[in-house]
Ligand SMILES: NC(=O)c1ccc[n+]([C@@H]2O[C@H](COP(=O)([O-])OP(=O)(O)OC[C@H]3O[C@@H](n4cnc5c(N)ncnc54)[C@H](OP(=O)(O)O)[C@@H]3O)[C@@H](O)[C@H]2O)c1
């Protein structure tokens with residue numbers, strides 16, 4: 001694995017939260033000389049340019065990627081296939097293409113379909129916020145977070161070198177790199193990201209459903225726990241639609257486990273089985289401690305958000 | 311409603327997160343001259359005294375409450391009935407008794423069973439953290455949070471004055487006061503607090519269940535959303551056991567609504583109905599905005615917990 005890496009011209013396709021964060025981060029770490037933005041929305045391009053995220057912008061992908069030795073596909077997952085198909089002919093020879101999509105099966109398919117002359121390495125930085133758009137990006141987003149690579153099954157040295165370069169890029173912006181199969185990624189992330197989002201969307205939606213409790217009351221008493229769920233439920237609907245459409249099997253599989261566990265809890269409540277509830281609640285406490293110790297979470301009570309004098 | 315209130319001697323029964331926070335807050339606002347702590351655990355008493363939470367401590371409730379004009383029952387919900395039964399004879403004439411329990415039906419029953427000479431006003435401050443014990447308490451916990459009072463159906467002036475005093479006490483520590491029936495409280499809080507906790511406990515428990523995903527991976531990739539749930543799932547198991555044992559009907563009712571909504575989501579995923587998913591995800595975004603605008607949540611991305619240079 002190369003320790004440092006440098007690109008002449010990066011082209012970011014889809015200048016949103018992740019694309020602009022990576023642009024900021026690469027600039028901060030001096031990993032790139034010039035950054036071109038491509039977005040189907042000219043307004044996004046204009047805003048990103050004004051913010052200094054990109055040097056130049058293009059709504060035309062073919063023009064935008066010309067001369068780029070690094071192409072970052074940071075669109076929603078549903079667009080990766082079509083963008084990759086365009087890149088198959090539009091990308092310069094030898095270009096490194098990475099995506100940042102939250103589902104890797106679909107990116108792997110796109111990577112496999114690429115001609116040998118370009119090198120598509122599917123990537124997923126496990127980092128983000130509930131916000132979107134170029135304004136939401138910031139350079140330190142990937143610090144101490146994991147980035148998972150799911151390379152295509154290619155044995156040629158050029159591709160292997162491209163995987164190393166991709167890994168060095170993510171290390172260069174502060175991330176820790178892991179390599180695994182797309183299949184395993186999609187199951188692991190169904191557990192740690194996709195199901196949590198689905199449940200958050202669902203619980204926030206279900207709250208509206210209890211007729212005798214007014215929306216105003218839900219707002220007022222949300223500090224009882226509900227507000228935690230509204231954070232990830234505020235995430236971009238299109239991005240998440242695409243995640244569920246493209247990781248159906250794994251999500252349905254972990255959802256089945258969740259539903260079983262919920263049925264056990266429901267029965268314990270119905271039967272008034274305090275011991276079963278207490279045991280179940282006690283068992284889950286260790287995981288947060290491990291997450292805090294691994295540097296993946298704040299140790300402060302309430303995530304530190306109630307930043308009042310103590 | 312009286313605007314300010316002052317007590318000579320407060321007795322806090324159960325010197326944990328909420329009891330010690332209220333002690334700190336009352337002291338900071340100069341609402342009380344002396345604070346006595348009662349806990350069944352002598353070690354808790356000793357720690358609370360060392361922290362300056364209480365002036366004196368007692369493991370014997372009858373001795374502890376002698377001379378107190380304010381008695382705060384801040385034990386888990388399951389202990390409120392037994393503590394109240396002791397207070398029926400042990401409390402001084404005219405004493406104001408409040409509890410802080412997360413379920414109000416059980417506190418209301420206790421309040422109704424009280425002799426007329428003492429005044430039990432059930433209260434629930436909708437504020438907290440995932441931590442417990444006297445060390446976890448802090449004075450500003452109730453600032454800008456709602457406190458719900460569910461008074462007993464008593465018409466005498468002494469009780470009405472006690473309700474006013476309880477309201478003034480909560481206002482005095484920075485909370486906003488609302489009065490409603492215990493029944494409505496228990497349904498509203500089932501939505502905004504009890505169901506979210508149950509779901510968080512369940513999802514964290516279910517994560518363990520997917521054999522091919524290791525615990526270490528759950529920790530590493532928890533920043534994908536999972537870590538949010540571990541916060542409330544780290545809350546005290548006994549406290550939450552008691553909540554579910556004592557608010558069974560309302561919790562099962564809102565859990566039913568949640569399960570219906572989840573079935574709808576599951577079907578949309580199985581059928582690949584992207585429009586239904588996108589619509590559902592779009593609908594829920596407004597609620598967080600309203601919660602942030604109401605001052606019940608931080609507007610910072612990721613709750614502001616990733617406090618890195620931007
Ligand atoms: N948000 C997270 O927490 C997170 C974390 C890790 C990975 N990811 C992944 O990162 C990717 C981007 O997510 P994001 O959060 O950065 O979303 P975002 O802020 O909404 O940015 C996506 C950008 O891509 C543009 N776009 C959509 N389709 C396009 C196309 N066909 N060609 C060119 N541009 C297109 C969008 O334009 P419009 O606004 O016009 O649609 C938008 O500017 C997704 O694949 C997501 O799964 C997200």
Ligand SMILES: NC(=O)c1ccc[n+]([C@@H]2O[C@H](COP(=O)([O-])OP(=O)(O)OC[C@H]3O[C@@H](n4cnc5c(N)ncnc54)[C@H](OP(=O)(O)O)[C@@H]3O)[C@@H](O)[C@H]2O)c1
Pocket residue numbers: 323324325326327328329348349350351354384385386387389393410411412413434435436437438439440441442443444546549
């Ligand atoms: N945590 C929250 O976010 C929150 C928010 C609003 C309301 N509440 C309510 O506030 C109450 C207290 O919760 P907390 O979070 O402060 O819990 P906590 O930190 O665990 O404190 C509870 C204290 O009560 C003691 N205790 C238990 N049974 C007792 C008894 N029979 N007599 C005397 N002391 C006894 C406990 O001692 P041991 O340690 O020996 O058991 C502990 O010191 C609960 O009713 C809860 O529903 C909690």
